[in-house]
Amino acid sequence: MDIAIAGAGIGGPAAGAMLAQAGHDVTIYDQFAAPAPVGSGLVIQPVGPNDTPGLAIHRSALFATLHGVAVAAGVKVVPGHKVIGAQAGRLHFEGGGVADPADLVIDASGARSTISPLRARDLPHAAIWGTVDWPDGCGLPVDELTQRYRRADRMIGVLPIGTLPGETTGKAAIFWSLPRDGHEVWVRCGLDGWRDEVRALWPEFAPFAEQITEPAQMAMAHYSRGTLRRPWGEKLAIIGDAAHRASPQLGQSANMALLDAAALAAALEHTDGAAALRLYAAARRWHVRVYQAMSWAFTPQYQSDSRILPVLRTGCFIRSVACRRCRRC
Ligand SMILES: Cc1cc2nc3c(=O)[nH]c(=O)nc-3n(C[C@H](O)[C@H](O)[C@H](O)COP(=O)(O)OP(=O)(O)OC[C@H]3O[C@@H](n4cnc5c(N)ncnc54)[C@H](O)[C@@H]3O)c2cc1C
Secondary structure, three states, X not given: OEEEEEOOOOHHXXXXXXXXXXXXXXXXXXOOOOOOOOOOEEEEXXXXXXXXXXXXXXXXXXXXXXXXXXXXXXXXXXOOOOEEEEEOOEEEEOOOOEOOOOOEEEEOOHHHOOOOOOOOEEOOEEEEEEEEEOOOOOOOOOOOOEEEEEOOOEEEEEEEEEOOOOOOOOEEEEEEEEEOOOHHHHHHHOHHHHHHHHHHHOHHHHHHHOOOOOHHHOEEEOOEEEEOOOOEEOOEEEOHHHOEEOOHHHOOHHHHHHHHHHHHHHXXXXXXXXXXXXXXXXXXXXXXXXXXXXXXXXHHHHOXXXXXXXXXXXXXXXXXXXXXXXXXX
16 A cells, blocks of 8 residues: 655654555655754563563663664655645645545644544643753663652653763653643743752752753653544544643653554554554554543642642552562462
8 A cells, every 4th residue: 555644753753663564555745854853861671560660761762772673674754844634545735735645545644634524622731841951960860761750740751761872971861741831931940040940859969950041951842642532534543642642740751652563564464445544443452541641640649739649659569669678469
């Protein structure tokens, strides 16, 4: 089949690589001027109850891997094309251009998709994210995500993400929780005040915070929540954040985009047309719903103005750590 994909983030190149390896002719269109990842670190976590640790990496490491595999499989990546819609197997671009007709369009253009009918609900809390060098001797573990909270309205995190492609210096993704409309106030209050606040909350964070000398080093990320009931249409499959969105608290969204891509590729191996799209949707339905429900239930324990939920969260953690240490049951 001729397959046109909108978006070369995580799900797009993953789907493209698997479909090209299966013999399809795949072209990915992205709005970026040249292939490049947006953002900082993320965790790829195993799905389901098991003891396998998650893998924390910089987005560019995942991006480089997925793009390398996609291009090696014969996928064409076309930058500089902002998609404004899709109709009957044809992508429409800003400026009036239209792609050649495809047998299937895959919408992998993420949370700001112009194709997906998903209307997600904005979440009241957001976060600023940055990437800094891992400070030698800082005392924090290099193989764990460490977070500090004050109730659920203050959250600082340090995620060790290894090295960037082609570099040798260890990096950390750092994040700080803000209300959805809090970025302007954070910039206005100045970095000195912020550093004083984070130092008071968590002294070990100081060598990370000191590397932030310009507000622009910390990028604002907004979150939203929503799920498409039917992630497909005429000659159209919708995957990743374009089909379902959640806050990153459970660290599963990138995984979900990869699993969508794998489910779609597997469905197209078995059958084609609307039957394949129905099979894809059915394969993903329950996992997506369960994850979205868990994200809805747990996110306010980590980011909210509630005074009760953080107490429950802390109680659960103490109990789960105590249980793991005692191992009697
Ligand atoms: C701050 C932050 C931290 C996160 N941390 C984690 C984590 O720890 N673990 C985890 O699993 N997930 C995390 N996530 C979520 C994860 O990043 C997303 O779920 C994942 O990137 C979704 O992949 P995707 O392929 O659907 O979309 P994206 O990766 O967003 O890719 C979309 C692509 O489409 C392109 N595009 C967008 N609009 C258009 C258009 N109109 N025309 C053409 N191209 C377009 C973009 O340029 C981009 O390349 C985090 C998200 C954020 C914001």
